[in-house]
Amino acid sequence: MYGGGNIFEASRFDNLAQEDPEKLAEFEARIARGEKIEPSDWMPALYRKQLIRMIEQHAHSEIIGALPEGTWITRAPGFQRKMALMAKVQDEVGHAQLLYSAAETLGKPREQMMQDLINGRSKYSNIFNYPAFTWADSTIISWLVDAGAIVNQLANSKGSYGPYCRALERICAEESFHLKYGHHAVIHLATGTKIQREMVQEALNRWWPPMMHFFGPPDKVSVHTEVLTKWKVKMATNDECRQQFLDMYVPKIWELELTIPDSNLKKNSQTRQWEYSEPDWEEFKRVINGDGPCNKERLAVRRTAEERGRWVREALLTPEAKYVTPLA
Amino acid sequence: MVFDSLDPRINRLNLHLQRQEEYKSVSLDQLPTYEVFLQLKPDKEYQHAGIVHAATPDTAFLFAKEQFSRRYTCTGMWVVSSSCVWVTQCMELEESIYDHLPDDLHETKESMSAYDIFHLYQRGKQHKHAGKLMASGHGDAVIRAKQQLDQGKPVLNIWSVKTSDVRTTGKEDLEIWSTLPQKSHREVISYRAGEKLKLFKEKKHGPPAK
Numbered sequence: 001m002y003g004g005g006n007i008f009e010a011s012r013f014d015n016l017a018q019e020d021p022e023k024l025a026e027f028e029a030r031i032a033r034g035e036k037i038e039p040s041d042w043m044p045a046l047y048r049k050q051l052i053r054m055i056e057q058h059a060h061s062e063i064i065g066a067l068p069e070g071t072w073i074t075r076a077p078g079f080q081r082k083m084a085l086m087a088k089v090q091d092e093v094g095h096a097q098l099l100y101s102a103a104e105t106l107g108k109p110r111e112q113m114m115q116d117l118i119n120g121r122s123k124y125s126n127i128f129n130y131p132a133f134t135w136a137d138s139t140i141i142s143w144l145v146d147a148g149a150i151v152n153q154l155a156n157s158k159g160s161y162g163p164y165c166r167a168l169e170r171i172c173a174e175e176s177f178h179l180k181y182g183h184h185a186v187i188h189l190a191t192g193t194k195i196q197r198e199m200v201q202e203a204l205n206r207w208w209p210p211m212m213h214f215f216g217p218p219d220k221v222s223v224h225t226e227v228l229t230k231w232k233v234k235m236a237t238n239d240e241c242r243q244q245f246l247d248m249y250v251p252k253i254w255e256l257e258l259t260i261p262d263s264n265l266k267k268n269s270q271t272r273q274w275e276y277s278e279p280d281w282e283e284f285k286r287v288i289n290g291d292g293p294c295n296k297e298r299l300a301v302r303r304t305a306e307e308r309g310r311w312v313r314e315a316l317l318t319p320e321a322k323y324v325t326p327l328a
Numbered sequence: 329m330v331f332d333s334l335d336p337r338i339n340r341l342n343l344h345l346q347r348q349e350e351y352k353s354v355s356l357d358q359l360p361t362y363e364v365f366l367q368l369k370p371d372k373e374y375q376h377a378g379i380v381h382a383a384t385p386d387t388a389f390l391f392a393k394e395q396f397s398r399r400y401t402c403t404g405m406w407v408v409s410s411s412c413v414w415v416t417q418c419m420e421l422e423e424s425i426y427d428h429l430p431d432d433l434h435e436t437k438e439s440m441s442a443y444d445i446f447h448l449y450q451r452g453k454q455h456k457h458a459g460k461l462m463a464s465g466h467g468d469a470v471i472r473a474k475q476q477l478d479q480g481k482p483v484l485n486i487w488s489v490k491t492s493d494v495r496t497t498g499k500e501d502l503e504i505w506s507t508l509p510q511k512s513h514r515e516v517i518s519y520r521a522g523e524k525l526k527l528f529k530e531k532k533h534g535p536p537a538k
């Protein structure tokens with residue numbers, strides 16, 4: 001799972017004039033032909049920087065995203081649900097590993113990524129700074145947050161960087177299980193008793209606002225985004241992703257006779273676009289900058305895991321071990 | 329919003345949420361990397377699957393099983409330290425690296441040993457095992473690969489690995505794939521809910537109009 005949006009916010013526009021014009025032209029022609037860029041290829045510094053940032057944030061989102069759902073494994077209702085949720089959470093951690101590897105091929109070691117995450121210098125999807133109060137929250141995450149992630153990931157899987165695309169191919173295959181499992185669990189509650197229906201409705205009410213934040217604020221179109229679009233780093237605008245999500249999932253929520261806590265939500269039959277109340281972007285900014293209900297504990301859990309496992313890693317490490325950038 | 333944490337780790341372990349000191353990660357704290365290759369069917373070539381971080385070839389093998397073949401089994405898996413893979417540059421479309429080998433690939437004084445050669449045929453795809461040969465070094469292995477393994481189809485990139493650096497699948501390893509034969513809880517097919525949804529709608533609105 002993963003939410004984009006926060007990725008392309010203001011970063012100084014690096015001057016492309018410093019790049020070798022011949023190499024830059026070759027690089028751009030290759031992308032225009034639809035070929036992938038591989039780690040050993042020449043690439044502009046801006047391309048490398050943006051990709052590291054984007055893939056790293058995606059990786060962080062996967063391991064941090066495993067936390068709110070992971071806490072429900074011990075209390076899952078029944079053995080089947082427990083097995084499914086364990087498998088899903090294991091997948092998410094696996095996604096993080098795949099993505100960290102892809103980012104590493106661009107030259108940033110995993111140690112540095114972990115350090116930046118724990119010290120709050122690199123972000124992860126904002127939605128995981130919210131708590132999962134009940135079992136129904138965990139089912140809504142599995143269904144709708146993963147649905148949002150799939151919208152993002154499918155778009156990115158058509159990007160230009162080979163290792164990222166390969167990682168996303170594996171990831172997308174597994175996400176379809178998450179989505180189906182999540183939908184199954186939500187249908188079970190929504191078609192169940194009055195108490196179950198109330199529980200899932202309340203969870204939906206809690207997760208709807210962060211879900212509207214999930215794809216990020218509307219993009220400001222700049223030279224920067226234009227270049228990243230041309231280089232197939234940015235594959236869709238935040239609003240395009242949000243519209244696609246609404247198109248696919250609002251009808252599915254309504255068919256369960258659940259209500260969405262936004263009285264302005266409707267599809268405009270003329271523009272064929274969804275209209276909705278503007279999400280509270282001030283809250284989004286506040287939470288992404290550290291002041292959300294769970295930011296501190298998410299990082300504390302991550303930090304503790306790293307620190308307590310360190311002696312095991314040290315004991316295993318052989319003196320000959322040396323770090324080289326992985327290949328693909 | 330104020331609440332106690334819903335994460336049992338926070339409550340049970342009494343974790344401090346307000347630690348001020350910087351987290352410092354030393355080099356190799358995340359362990360070195362290994363390249364993982366899978367054989368999906370007995371008669372198929374091995375192909376690159378990705379990497380794992382691990383301290384030793386044996387633990388890399390174990391992690392790779394969990395990372396790349398927990399869902400579907402495979403007939404074989406190889407892991408090799410990333411530092412043991414020798415890599416050529418990556419060519420343009422339609423150009424073969426075999427037609428552009430650098431001049432400084434010469435025989436070394438090393439004795440002959442076995443090498444595994446991997447080819448990349450298409451950007452964005454995985455490297456595939458092209459064959460095994462005897463050579464006196466990576467450079468020599470690639471020169472020999474041009475004679476023995478080049479089939480005319482453009483090869484964009486070559487990886488050469490000394491066979492003795494590869495941790496392969498032994499007979500005794502095969503058991504690690506038989507830990508949990510029932511894997512249907514990982515499959516989409518186990519989560520069909522259409523029938524339930526249909527009944528729910530019919531109860532509310534009656535059967536669909538013909």
Ligand SMILES: [Fe+2]
Nearest residue numbers: 001146175178
């Ligand atoms: Fe997922």
Ligand SMILES: [Fe+2]
Nearest residue numbers: 001062092095
């Ligand atoms: Fe995921």
